Amino acid sequence: MIDPAALHRDTLTLDSHIDIPWPEGADPFGETTRCVDFPKMRQGGLAAGCFAAYVPQGPRTDEGHQAAFTRALQMLQTIRAMGRTEHGLSVRVTETADEVEAAWREGVISVIPVVENGHAIGGDPAHLAEFRGLGARYMTLTHNGHNALADAAIARRDLGDAETEHGGLSPLGRAAVAEMNRLGILVDVSHTAKSTMLQAVEISRVPVLASHSCARARCDHPRNLDDEQLDALRDSGGLIQITAMPAFLRAKGTSETVSVADFADHIDYVTRRIGVAHVGISSDFDGGGGIKGWMSAADSAAITAELLARGYGRGEIAALWGGNFLRLLRRAEEFCA
Numbered sequence: 001m002i003d004p005a006a007l008h009r010d011t012l013t014l015d016s017h018i019d020i021p022w023p024e025g026a027d028p029f030g031e032t033t034r035c036v037d038f039p040k041m042r043q044g045g046l047a048a049g050c051f052a053a054y055v056p057q058g059p060r061t062d063e064g065h066q067a068a069f070t071r072a073l074q075m076l077q078t079i080r081a082m083g084r085t086e087h088g089l090s091v092r093v094t095e096t097a098d099e100v101e102a103a104w105r106e107g108v109i110s111v112i113p114v115v116e117n118g119h120a121i122g123g124d125p126a127h128l129a130e131f132r133g134l135g136a137r138y139m140t141l142t143h144n145g146h147n148a149l150a151d152a153a154i155a156r157r158d159l160g161d162a163e164t165e166h167g168g169l170s171p172l173g174r175a176a177v178a179e180m181n182r183l184g185i186l187v188d189v190s191h192t193a194k195s196t197m198l199q200a201v202e203i204s205r206v207p208v209l210a211s212h213s214c215a216r217a218r219c220d221h222p223r224n225l226d227d228e229q230l231d232a233l234r235d236s237g238g239l240i241q242i243t244a245m246p247a248f249l250r251a252k253g254t255s256e257t258v259s260v261a262d263f264a265d266h267i268d269y270v271t272r273r274i275g276v277a278h279v280g281i282s283s284d285f286d287g288g289g290g291i292k293g294w295m296s297a298a299d300s301a302a303i304t305a306e307l308l309a310r311g312y313g314r315g316e317i318a319a320l321w322g323g324n325f326l327r328l329l330r331r332a333e334e335f336c337a
Contacts, residue, residue: 004305008312012104013300014048014322015214016241016280017114017190019287022054022075029086035285035296037091041090041109044300048100048110048322050211051079052137054287055120056234057145057156065148072115076134079113095135096333097326114211117143117191118150118176125172125179137329138186138209141173141196149173149202151193153222168195172280174203181205184336186328194229201232206332208236211327212243212282212289215273227273234274239328241282242266244289260293262304265319277314280324 018036026032031039036049041320053075058064083093094100094110103110113135121127122137131139141149145156146165150173155161169177177200180187187208200208210233216224225233225240233240242263246253249262270279281303283289285296295304307317 008301008304012322017282018049040297044298045271046297046300047104050112050114052116054116065122072120097329115139119147125176132183138188140188150196168199184332210240214248241280243282258291
């Protein structure tokens with residue numbers, strides 16, 4: 001009989017979407033009131049995390065684009081500065097799948113920089129090279145609200161959005177996808193409209209990622225992926241990272257009413273539909289994520305215990321917790337090599 005605590009200790013666990021405080025935030029090397037800091041990661045046996053330079057959607061003016069690009073650069077620089085040893089905790093910024101695995105073997109926490117919202121490139125795909133130079137390994141094409149690259153799943157009426165604007169990807173968005181492929185930055189389709197997502201699957205030469213989404217068949221939320229989208233991920237070799245956002249897991253769900261069991265129900269549904277090789281785990285901690293039983297990085301072992309109780313094997317749990325994500329990173333690395 002497998003001991004869930006021992007299995008969790010022996011598994012490379014990776015959370016594919018964590019937000020950072022901005023512009024001011026507590027030092028993550030000490031105990032904080034946030035869902036994720038490095039002591040909580042160590043306590044919960046969470047080996048690696050994708051830390052997001054999140055840029056909210058704003059005006060698509062020259063000033064708005066410049067502000068978005070500047071913020072993204074500053075946030076990525078802050079994320080890179082997390083790579084140090086302090087208070088007995090060793091943290092390393094890791095940019096490749098091999099580096100993540102090496103850090104895990106050495107007992108070092110991995111920080112993987114990423115960008116949330118293509119608005120961050122300031123309307124210029126050439127800026128993607130600067131993001132990659134600071135370690136970014138994926139970029140979410142949109143957040144809430146359409147941008148210059150693509151239509152979002154949730155339009156922003158306060159910004160003057162119509163229900164649709166580009167019919168999916170704009171010509172600039174298609175150029176950005178090609179540049180991301182060239183640089184080894186994964187194309188993240190969480191937050192995008194269905195049209196955007198399906199077009200990204202079609203044109204990206206590297207399988208795409210939904211870094212923090214759930215199954216629409218189980219919870220009818222516009223941020224979730226329906227069966228056609230899930231099938232497209234399977235057929236293209238892509239990946240959906242099920243996320244601990246209560247409203248995506250159960251209609252009108254809250255952190256008090258939605259549990260680890262609900263989270264695992266979505267994993268069950270998607271693995272049955274498209275296979276365990278196309279599913280992973282994310283929290284969206286400090287961006288609204290958190291459910292009963294997994295309210296912080298310190299509780300991460302609860303996910304392993306739930307999956308084991310449902311009959312997932314050692315190899316399947318390793319794939320869900322990080323193996324599938326690292327495989328996709330390698331595909332991006334191989335393409336741009």
